[in-house]
Amino acid sequence: MPAKETVIEVNSLVKKYGALTAVDNISFKVKSGEIFAFCGPNGAGKTTTVEMLECLRVPTSGSAKVLGLDISKRSDLSKIRSRIGVLPQEFNTFELLTVRESLKFFGGVFDKHLDADELIKIIDMEEYSNILYKNLSGGLKQRVGVAISLVNDPEVIFLDEPTTGLDPKARRGVWEVLQDLKKSGKTVFLTTHYMDEVETLADNVAVILSGKIVAEGTPRRLISKYGGHQTLVVEGGGESTYKVLKNRMKDVELEPNGDVLAKIHSKSDLSDAFTALNENKVDYDRFSVRGATFDDVFLNLSGKKIVEGKLE
């Protein structure tokens, strides 16, 4: 396998609207063939960034290259546009065209384009090809949007919050399509405020808060760095377990339902805990180790949770 080349390179990018700095001096790289998640709450600067990369907005300062082409260079704009695919936020297409007609229309806009039926197969919507767009469910509409973003057989696909507002089943449907895209070698740039989406899909993630990137890396690395500790859960352990563990470990809590939660600070904590439980012949139902999730990463970075895109 050849070394992965950089397809998006962003250096000190800034976008100001009057006094407001929407994107504040960000830099990152996206490698070929990966799903790169750009994660943050509403208003953090995700869409502004992605629209600068799509050549829809002009940066205030800084630079960015997409597929080696400069987004600030007029002569490069049409070259970039012909090689990228875009699913805008709150995507819609012509509501009284069928799925196939819509794909044909957008195909006709590009000199080089994929066949409509081939695209319908990619999004797995063969049985909906003659249905009017307005009669599709939200998840299927988003899949049509993904297909439209693929009409020109792009090398990089920008998806701005592709699953916002969808029910869990519909979201999984979109995820499957995105995973298939990755398998076919496309680079996917994804903005999202769903942490599970980051964990499930992303090879690399940048977390953006108030226009600044606060963390970047693989989701797993970020979880181990910012997710906090794993927790030993002793179910049904009760008072006796609590007392035994309290003597050996730092953070131990007894839940009202009798479960005991103990934070694992070091690798030896876990063996110490079991040794103590065995020595004291403490009775409990079962145990488990709960890992940190990307939710914890976000919580620890921002001090807040994201609920439907809003910080809480």
Next chain:
Amino acid sequence: MRNIVNIVKVFVKHWYRRKSTIFWTILFPIMLMTIFGSIFSNMGESKLTLYIQNQDRDNGEYTGLSQALMDALNSTDAFDIHEVDASQNLDEVLKEASNPRALIIPQGFSQEIQDALYNKDSPATQVILRRDVSQISDPAPGIINTVIRQFSTHLIVGDTREVVTIEEEAGESGFRYIDFFLPGVIGMTVMTTGLMGAVSINTEYRINGVLRKLATTPISKLDWVLAVVLYEMLIAFLAAGIIIGLGYLPISIFNVQVSLTLPAVLLLFAGAFAFPGMGMILARFVRDPTAADASANAIAFPMMFLSGTFFPIEMYPDFLKSVAQILPLTYFNNGLRAAMVDNQPDIAITNTIIVVILAVIFIVIGTLVTSWREK
């Protein structure tokens, strides 16, 4: 160019898949024409005006039989009878009339009837009805016919012979409101479909995000603007075609055969470009869909009334006359009227040039102000 054609195709598909738009483009002008046509095709005539020139005199008095025919016509109560002296030139009189319709009782009328009563082979006596034959819905000939048939029957009991018949003559065509109104309806339709259509297409696709998607493709702002304008032009042509076609229908109450001269066609093109161009400008400044429709209405309706669509501008008070001067629809209406009905090519061409210039200005400004990609 390919993009423009493709977008127009998409709009046309939306047009026929959206039943309500079909209704408004086709049925609205028909409704309007039917209503206004019925109301105004005989406007001002509660009684039918009938000029009678009785040339059959004896010692300065009308002969008995000719007087009896006039009395019979008068007794129907259908006519507002104006007697025209035999010494007067009837053509001059009719030229001034708003409803030029005249019955001429020729000299020797009485004598011929009497001859006919005694001699079965003598030809029937003729009276002449001169009228605007383009007015197919004119009820006057029917009434006059009935009166004359009864008149004959009274004269010769038990005989079906017609001793008096009517000879119709094509006379002056009078001023009819519908003649004035028809180009106005065309102007109004082209204006409203163009202006409102362009505003609503723009706001609809801006709000639902389709424009944002199109902006990410090689489709340019100019492609979009021209596609909207072209589509609205097609719709305006369809509506104008229906109205013009209605005018040609022989059964219709609004029988007006407009002439589709070269200036008329050019003017239709120019108008069909100018008003959507105006709409593109408006759509740029009013983004909210409800406000956009309201502002389109707020411009279209006053313009409709102030541009001589329903009433001649000469009837307006002075300050409204000057308002009419700055409204594009005024020039469009005046031009259409001159080209289609009044046959005044000079006036038609002048107005066509004005509308063409306005169309170019509106489309250029419309394209410049339409925001496509954000700054």
